[in-house]
Amino acid sequence: MTPKVATKTPVKAPAKKESLNPRVLKTQAPASHDMRYRLLRALHEQLNRLNSELAKDANDEEEKLVLSEQELITKALDIEEEAAFSTAIYSNIVKNKILVYKRMTVPQWKDERGKELAKAKAAEAASISDTPVSKPTEPPKPIETRLSPEEELELLPRLYTPITGLSKHGYVTSIPSNEEIEKAKKGVEAAKGWEVCDRCKSRFQVFPGRREEDGALTSGGTCTYHFGKPYWQERSAVDPGAKREKKYRCCGQSMGDSPGCTQADSHVFKISEVKRMATVMNFEKTPDTPEKPPAWPVCIDGEMGYTVYGLELIRLTATSWPSGKELFDVLVRPIGEILDLNSRYSGVWPKDMAEAIPWDAPPDTGLPTSEEATHTKRRLRIVDSPEAARALLFSHLSPETPLIGHGLENDLNAARIIHPTIIDTALLFPHKAGLPYRNGLKMLMHTHLNRHIQVVVDGKMEGHDSKEDANAAGELVRFALANEWQRMEKAGWTLQDGKFKPPPQKSFPRPPTGPMAGLTVEYLEDDPARRKRSREEMEDAEEGEIDE
Incomplete structure (x- = not known):
């Protein structure tokens, strides 16, 4: 039988072709060139042995772990070069490395390669939030729920975020009393x-x-x-x-x-104490309006800027789920004087506020030319206060309307809203290290749907597009819904006349599976046992994106 050779294209090609020759160092070399060369060849020999043995019997999945000839050279050069910075113990470090690989078995090598690939993918995902993003090399992944919009709506309650325990993580569940507000004002x-x-x-x-x-x-x-x-x-x-x-x-x-x-130009601050937030503008619960027909779920995203009263709402966007149709997209005039619009992230610039059209102004009949439309941003309308923005959102909601967003507590708190029916994608797709760590929206979209949002254009950070972010959260919910329905089908559920029927003689409580893993009351209540992590695990968690 002819031995199998690795022909698979490497996941990431080396930056340049290199020979098996010690790299030139910017600092003084730790040993003679001859010694470095001999150690490098011995190291490469062991790496090549392990790689060749893995390639002989590698299946299709294991072929991803097999290194090309150039990748083997690059790996050996990387190890030798890093050791070269420790002049006093250089030879000991390299010799120990050679001994480790000499004693290493193929299963151990396979495990090491698997971890290296996983780490490379994690590093790529973590870097997405802060590096310029080009167009995807692969097309975005389509979302196939195999359900009608009405059936998706029927299944949606299985993804609701449980309210229990959310007060520990920024959500406000009760309106501060007048006495509490007065006490906060005195403070x-x-x-x-x-x-x-x-x-x-x-x-x-x-x-x-x-x-x-x-x-x-x-x-x-x-x-x-x-x-x-x-x-x-x-x-x-x-x-x-x-x-x-x-x-x-x-x-x-x-x-x-x-x-x-x-x-x-100035320092800025934010407040997180609920009672103090209520001194600026108190919270309201979503009003119950029985005469209003049931509404489709609403996706929202808000942008905040710094004022003399802390972080205030300066833009609010709402779209209909699952269509993504815009309900409204408005700028918001804050209560306090503006210190910093936080444009790098909010996407709201001083010119936007200055040129905004009043919300109640008649429709603008002066359409821009095609050239102007290409080079100018859309002029948004503006409401005169956060209360007006809240009332606008309330006009599309009832307490039973599912509200979808990412890190929803930030948007709800900025608008001073208490809403009982929510799906927060920051909790629907929990971080591996648990709260307070959260996966960023940008990373989740890239990881699950191969879609790029919040891109850096020509090296310039133009800020977030709140409509894009609102719809991105809605798309992630549809992705989670597709996974949930697939899991249910495997468990024996069927769809009959638009209704989901459980398997005969079985009762299936709503389990936290798939992207819902970890989204339980215990998870939200931050079980102390889960918080006992090693320093290494916490450092790994901080390497991932933490949502703001």
Whole structure:
């Protein structure tokens, strides 16, 4: 029988073709070129042995683990080069590596290669949130639920996010009383406007209505900060147990190297205490209007900006599920004076607010030319307060209307809404490390549907498109619904006259399976036993995207 050889194209081709010759170092070499060359060849010999033995009997799935000749050389060069930075113990490190691979069996090599591939895919997914994204090389994955819109609606309650335990994770489930609000107001007055900057953590004062002597809105001057999230460096191939550094995605600097790489005109803050949020604008429950016909589910996304009252709603978008048809997309005039529109993420720029059309203005009959339409953003309408935006959303809701979004507590809290029927995709697709870690919407769309959202265009961050984000959450719900129906069919469920029928003589409570894994009351209540993780597991969790 002719031995099987690896012909599969590598998942990621090396940047350049290299020979089995030690790389030139920017620092002083740890040993003579001859010694480095001999150690490199011995290392490559063991890697090649393991790779060849795996290739002989590899099935179709295992062929993905087989390295090409160039990839083997690159792997050996990477290991040797990393060891070369430890001058004093260079030869010991490489010799130990050679011994490890010499003693390694093919199953162990297969396991190592599997972990390397999984790590490469995870790193690619984690980097999506902060790197420029080109057009997908593969077409987006279609969502096939094999159900009609009415049948999808019938099945949707199986994905509802349980309310129990959500108050621990930012959701507001009860309206603060007048007594609680008054107590919070006294606390704000006693603080005399002193806050902690949400970006640089400096203490500063804020002056709603402007400071009398000079008209300033804040003290403390400019704010220097890092806008990118910190992440842990990849583990060393030579010494996996070595301590890793945290770096910022925005500039690549290590934490502590500098106060920041970006400057803003003023410091900003946000408030998370419910009672204090209610001092600015109190919460309301979705009104019950029996005369209103049952509405289709609604997907929403809000964008927030910083004002003298913290983070306030500055844009709100609602679309109908599952069609994705826009219900409304409006800018919102905040209650407090604006400090920073947070345009890098919100996608709302000063020009947008200045040129917005009043919500109640007559339709604009002056259509732009084709050239203008190509090079200009759509002018949005604007409502005059967060209360008006909330009323607009309420006009499309009843308490029973499913509300869909990603990190819904942020949008609901910004609009000061308490709604009982929700599907939060941040919880529907939980992070492997559990709360408070969450998978970002961008990463979920790429991972499950091969779709790119929140893209960086020509190196410029234009901010989020709230309509795109709202519909993205709706698409993820349809994806989860397709998986749920597939699971139910395997368990014996059938569809008869638009109704889902369980298997005979069996009762199936709603189980958390597939993308729902982990979405239980215990998960939401943050079981202390689940929080006992090792330092290594927590660092791995921080490598993934944490949704804002």
